[in-house]
Amino acid sequence: MELNKIVYFYHGLGNQMFQYAFYKSLELKKKNVFGDLNYYKKNSIHNGFELEKIFNISIRRIETNNDFFNFSIKRNMFQRIIRKALTKSHIILHVEKWGEKDVKKIINKKFIKYYYGWWQNEKYFKEIEGIIRKDFKFTDVLSQKNCEIKTKIEKSNSISIHIRRGDYIENVGLGRLAPLYYYKNAISYISKEVKNPVFFIFSNDIEWCKKNINIEFITYYIDWNNGEESYRDMQLMSLCKHNIIPNSSFSWWGAWLNSNPDKIVIAPEKWFNTDYIKWDYSNIVPDSWIKLKNY
Secondary structure (H helix, E strand, O other): OOOOEEEEOOOOHHHHHHHHHHHHHHHHHOOOEEEEOOHHHHOOOOOOOOHHHHOOOOOOEOOOOOOOOOOOOOHHHHHHHHHHHHHHOOOOEEEOOOOOOOHHHHHHOOOOOEEEOOOOOHHHOHHHHHHHHHHOOOOOOOOHHHHHHHHHHHOOEEEEEEEOOOHHHHOHHHOOOOOHHHHHHHHHHHHHHOOOEEEEEEEOOHHHHHHHOOOOOOEEEEOOOOHHHOHHHHHHHHHOOEEEOOOOHHHHHHHHOOOOOOOOEEEEOOOOOOOOOOOOOOOOOOOOOEEEOOO
16 A cells, blocks of 8 residues: 655745645655645744645645654754654655755655655756646736736836845844845846846845845835735746846745746855855756856
C-alpha cells in the first residue's frame, strides 16, 4: 500500500505558494497527498494561511500534533529533534536541503512520507507551470485605488519595484535588506533597456523610498494594501511589464506570475545577504532573470 504524502505548510503567503507548488507536483505523481497546516493553529504570522482565501484552490488537510517546527533553534538541532519525534510515529521524513540538484528524485522517491521545507526553486514545479499559473490566478475585484493603478500599469512600460523593510531590518534570519545601491543599479540597468519606463514602487516604508530612491521617470507609490488585502500588491506587481525584486518570496511570485514574454526581472545575486545563513540558495532565482550584486 502506498504511503500518504504530507507537506508541511508554514510562514507567509510567498512561502505558502512555494509549498503549494511542491504539494501540487507531488499530487500529480502520487494520489494520497495532504497538507499539514498545524503551524497556523499556534502562529499568527502575517495573515495566517491565505492560499484558499485568495485563490480558487483547496488543500487536502490532515490533522497532526506537530508543533515542534521552530526555526529559532539551530538547524542541526532542529533536524535531530523532529527526526526523533517522527521516528516514534513511524514517519519517514525528508527535510529539504537547500540547493538540492536532483529535484525529480525528491518528488518521485517512494518511501518519504513527510516533507518539510520552503521548496523555493521553480524546478520543483516547472513541469506543471501551466497548472500553477492557473491555480494562482487572482480575482479581479479591486478597490478604486488599485483599479486606477492597474490601468496605469497596463497602459505603460511599467516596472514594479518591491522595497521590503520592516521585518527585514529587524530579523537577520530573513536574509537582510537589499541595499540602496542594488536598487539604484537595477533602476539604471532597466532604464537603459526599457523605453519610456514608468515605475511603481511597493513598500511598507514609502517615506523612506521617497527620500532615498530618486527616479527621473514617472513614479507611483503604492502602500495602501495592508492586512488581508496585502496580496493585492503581488497582484499588481504581476501585471507590470518588468520587475525589480529584493530577496523576498512575495515579490518573487509577483515577478514569476508576470506573463509578459519579454519581461526583464532583476533579482539580488546573493539571496541571503548575510553570513548567518550558509545554505546553497543558488537555485532560487530562475536562470532567465538578471542577477545584480547586492553585497
